[in-house]
Amino acid sequence: MPGGSGRDHVGVLGVDIGGTKVALRAEEFAAGPAEGAHAGEVRVATGAGVRAYERVLTWPGGGVEADVAALADAVGALRAESGLRFAAVGVAMPGTTGPTGRVVVWPGRPSWAGLPFDETLRGLFPGSRTAWADDGDLAALAEARHVGAQDVVYLGVGTGVGGGVVLGGRPLPAPGRGSPEVGHLVVDVDGPRCDCGRHGCLQAVASGPATLRRAGAARGGEVGFAELRDGLEQDRPWAHDAVRPAGTALAAAVVSLGELLDPAVAVLGGGFAAGLPGFVDLVGREVIRLARPGRPAPAVRAAALGGLSSLHGAVALARDLAAPR
Template sequence: MPATLDADGRVASWPTRPSWRGLDLTAVLGELFPKVPLHWADDGDLAALAEADAAGCADLVYVGVGTGIGGGIVLGGRSVPGPGRGSCELGHLIVARRGERCDCGRRGCVQAEASGPATLRRASAARGARVDFAELRAGYAERAGWAVAAVEHSCAALAAALVGVGELVRPDAMVIGGGFAAGIPGFVEETARRVAALTRHGHPPAPVGPAVLGGGSSLHGAVLAARGGTGA
């Protein structure tokens, strides 16, 4: 579920779908599946669990770059902060205090600076004409100035967020997934380069790489969680 749920299973926050706020998701799903045990979790948290399991890594940070930015942290094989205590809102880390307005109402969240729509808006402004995903992908591959500037801005913002999280939790690996990141060849590598450039002397960063499960990370994580592969 790409929203923040409270301990009772109600939607506490979903900036891109404000009408869902207060929805009792547990009750709604209970009506649809009256005799089935129900569990819910954030899609980013589930993706992090799955990627950690696939990598055999107990301490991992996952960030998904798509229409928004989500993610999760796994430490000691468990999701952080854990079921019932909200999700890790990596997309709402502030990386530019005078940056773009985010759907949440603040300025400079990494989601407002580095998501797919944010990158396309920046590319369109730089080109002086509307840019779609295919055009951005082609422009970046051809090293067109407007495309390179837009993508590298997003990579820089994402790198700043990853470095900040890395300073706090010291993971063994950082993984980038999501349809937008996967669809722009070189996006993950450019972000990794910028993470390395922000490294403090004597504090090497965790390796940054692409999600190995692709678009199925969250689904794999849901299966793991259903089988008891995570805990509070």
């Protein structure tokens, strides 16, 4: 047990399921004594009266059964390391579930189609309240709460492009009515084919993999994220040629959302966007260029929570679940 008290520690858990990795964050309800980092993958952080434990799992491959088993192992290790009993668990995920809680579509993890997601969560977290929501919705909620803004659109750029909308301090649309699929806004009707089967979706142009493919074509060989980042820092033309279309496509989406919803702020997050130097500024400049006279576009800001917006949103969902009713 942390601190060696032997008492039952109670907390909440947030889980952010992505295309290539899963991030987990457990938070204890009561503040504990300050501690340094634990050995291994788990680190302990204290701040604002909250002790938090985090772990990152890279998907092992091998299909849904191997994925769920690896997730169970990571949860078990985090539970043992933290000594926490989870009163509630919130999960951020980009897949689409049906009315029975079964996964219908998950382009990034096709082997999960048909998985009874609700039942799987109950098996992973017996005795805990569980809920899940779209990762973009939860990222938008976390960012809006973090900065105290009432009207926010969020775009998260990573393996795909997710997003969410908060108006009047509440996610739009209401819970249980689906999610704003920002990544599937059509920004180029003659553009590349998206994972969904359509052409020209924002995700097909601006996601990390789409940008890396353009970088590879421009450079004449496969390009990884670190090479793209270095290319931007070194002002290589091939790197700018690869990134510019992503920035323009995201700006088009921001301007369109501004016309429809009139939010004050557009937050740009996700691990891919957060790691590219100058990327948020590029999108901001393109938004200004595309805005029409008399209709100011939303101000573009980098995610205050960096690439962890969805994870913090999952924790917020868990805390809302655990709150006294």
